[in-house]
Amino acid sequence: MKVTQAEIIISAVSEKQYPGEQIPEFALAGRSNVGKSSFINKMIQRKNLARTSSKPGKTQTLNFYKINDAFHFVDVPGYGYAKVSKKEREKWGHMLEEYFTKRKQLRAALLVTDIRHAPTKDDCIMYDFLLHYELPIIVIATKLDKIPKGKRQAHLKRTRETLGMRGEDPIIPFSSETGEGKDEAWRLLESYM
Ligand code: GTP
Ligand code: MG
Numbered sequence: 277m278k279v280t281q282a283e284i285i286i287s288a289v290s291e292k293q294y295p296g297e298q299i300p301e302f303a304l305a306g307r308s309n310v311g312k313s314s315f316i317n318k319m320i321q322r323k324n325l326a327r328t329s330s331k332p333g334k335t336q337t338l339n340f341y342k343i344n345d346a347f348h349f350v351d352v353p354g355y356g357y358a359k360v361s362k363k364e365r366e367k368w369g370h371m372l373e374e375y376f377t378k379r380k381q382l383r384a385a386l387l388v389t390d391i392r393h394a395p396t397k398d399d400c401i402m403y404d405f406l407l408h409y410e411l412p413i414i415v416i417a418t419k420l421d422k423i424p425k426g427k428r429q430a431h432l433k434r435t436r437e438t439l440g441m442r443g444e445d446p447i448i449p450f451s452s453e454t455g456e457g458k459d460e461a462w463r464l465l466e467s468y469m
Contacts, residue, residue: 277462281344282320287337289371291378295340300469301348301381305372305402306388308332308354311418314452315388316341316349319461332357338375347383347469350375356398376409383468384412387439391417391431391449395438403439413445414464420451 285295304312309332316326320343327334332354339351352375353368360368376382385406389395395403406413417435420428428449436447446464450457 277344277346277466279320279343281342282322282325283342284325285340285342285348287339289337291374294338294375294379295342295348297342297348298381299342299345299347300383301350301379302384302386302465302468303350303375303379303382304352304386304388305406306354306416307390307396307398308357309334310354310388310390311452312354312388313351315386315416315418315450316351318450318452318455318458319349326351333360338371347465348381355402356396372405376406376411382409382411384414384465385409386414386416388416388418389435389439390419391428391435392419392422394434400439403441407442412468413442414461415439415441415445415447416450416457416461417447418450418452420449420456421453 286293288294306312313326313328313335317324335351335353341349343349387403389399417432423431432447432449448457448460450461
């Protein structure tokens, strides 16, 4: 897809703030600092429309981005960041559950993992949480630029096995540095629109 338009619509914390527009939607999920916001930026060729940071916990709200008047990307706050109070974790859980339960226009969830490492326990919990909503789940194994080419297949296999992925769910090796995986990700997203 050629992106000609991309804008932030709203940073929402609850359902009444979600955009009413009935266009397809794709939500990002994943550990803090894994590269969810960077994924969005790379896909839409904007440097920092989705704000990124080298420190975890940058994205704190559900950020809705409208692309080409055709669909939304929803950037979601990450998990697994130690310096978060129990109260904040509860708020986060509530916000995610409300979103995934209520959002009818959601076409697929994109679970972003770090290709260098085996998925964490939290990643596995998130994958299982998403399964519950009977959505397609696309795993984006990012930071591909950080491992040697010869290790790719083994790392992808480990990600698939550790998450216990369903056979039909795709996994896309991706790099927000080099843009590798971008065309494949677009092809897949377009097939869900
Ligand atoms: P939260 O908003 O805290 O949940 O984090 P996030 O998942 O949105 O991560 P973000 O996109 O802010 O990226 C975190 C850090 O990882 C930044 O320093 C990025 O530059 C870096 N990063 C993200 N993707 C890649 C990638 O594909 N390759 C490399 N080398 N670095 C990446
Ligand atoms: Mg972010």
